[in-house]
Amino acid sequence: MVKYILKRLGLLLLTLFLIVTLTFFMMQVMPGTPFSNPKLTPDQLEILKHAYGLDKPLWQQYFIYVGHMFTGNFGTSFIYTNQPVITMIAQRLPVSMQLGTQALILGTVLGALMGKASARRKNGLLDGIFGFLSVLGISVPSFVIGTLILLYLGFNLNLFPISGWGTFSQTIMPTIALSFAPMAVVTRFVRSEMIESLSSDYILLARAKGLSEKEVVNKHALRNSLIPMLTLIGPMAAGLLTGSVLIEKIFSIPGIGAQFVDSIPAKDFPVIMATTIVYAVILMVFILVTDILTAIVDPRVRL
Template sequence: MIRYILGRLASIALTFFVVSVIVFLMMHAVPGGPFDGNDMPVSAEVKAKLNANLGLDKPLYVQYLNYMGGVLRLDFGVPFQSPGETVLQLLGRAWPPSLILGGAGVLIGAPLGILLGMAAALNRNSWIDYLASAFATLGLTIPVFVTSMMLILVFAVWLNWLPASGWGKPHSWVLPILAYATIPMATYARYTRSAMLDVLNKPFVTVLRAKGLPERRIIFQHVLRNASLAMVTVFLPMFIGTATGSIFVEAMFRVPGLGAYFVSSIEQRDYPLEMALILIVTLMFCFAYLISDIAYALLNPRIRFGGGEK
């Protein structure tokens, strides 16, 4: 197991390197630079001076090495769009709202979705199943900005219970979190339903019934444990995907989160912020997959003890 984990860590390092090269090249392959915008017309000499100050006149590989050298020392540079702070300071300011939004959304949406999916699978082809599936499909197909608008209309405009936007007090968090929670809920519900049904149709479930095990034990010990094998590899990475929040939900409710910076850093050629965001998200996904693969191996004796399926 330790060998396996060490091997995986090495491959994460390689992934990190490859992603950094590709993203760096793509970033610079886009024509234009940070000072080409029309809102900030500067003369050619000034532009050359600014570029030289930021080291943007050097060959690409030198720029790359300079930046990555900083990254290894946890220095992600200074964002062009907010030169008064470092990239890390900007992230420290903008990430928490996104984390709260995404984290709370998943913590509320995932258990609800799992329960919904279980209820649907255990009552398949009944009205419970149809209702849960319809609910999940709606959650996936209605764009989140429409959900947001409806929540604002009902709870802020008609009922006047909650503020329509902002991020000041905790009660202003409720609507964006609810809007966001519909996405993980719907996704988890669909995955849980299909994973459970898949196991329920296996012959060993009939055997468990034939040997007189109570249905409750069959479901909670055997079916859930087997279904979780299929679920764990999907759910953990999905969890990480939410850590960056949602650009749309943040925009709808005017949450001062990270979402807007993802867009603006690309638009404004804010190279240090763009690189930092992508590298950090890459690392988070790599570790999420590593953890879910370890969890999968621990849950599945066929992997733990070697030897494939016969």
């Protein structure tokens, strides 16, 4: 197990190196420059480029960047007036992570419960309602759901603060909005896993033991249908924890998602690089963690 984890961590570093390299060079392919203000004179542009080291040959820039990276220096933003990128991420990432975690927990717990209920009464009324909800959750974009929640729960009913970040009550509406998609995905996944599990031989045997329907579901079917869900949650968690642009914009949340998207057209190279690295690390760590968790809960999987 330890050997396996070390091997995976080694692979993770290798992948990260490839991502850094590829992203670095691909950014250069994008048209335009970071300094697109038309008022800048050519001399001023030269000064700016020199100040940020952009006048050096590309390969030199790359080695300088990688060298700095190892010392924990991710540069300063081109756009946000020389803020160190690391500070920006340190401020914004926790916000996105909190929101993402809340949405992930709400979405998967609700989704698992709804999926379980749907599977137990396949083609029944609840199954129909939950099926409809999950189709909505998957097909309706989050900004529509976010806006509707904002309008009804926030504005009309005045239940929660409309926007901003700081208190728990401010996190509730964005959490609900962000949890719709994972809830929908998990509902459908758990439903189909559970239906498959319920028609398996070991469930028939569990019934033949005289167990009640509830015991059959909770002791045998649920565990077997939740294990494959882990593989689904890993990448989903990485996506949620790294922020959602739309939800962050709608609810005016100072998360990392909006910043990442803004940085790309602005060609804010240090921000693009750093957020890509953060995103990649989170994704890879989550996949590793789910693999380890799967091995722990599923006796058939040995690392």
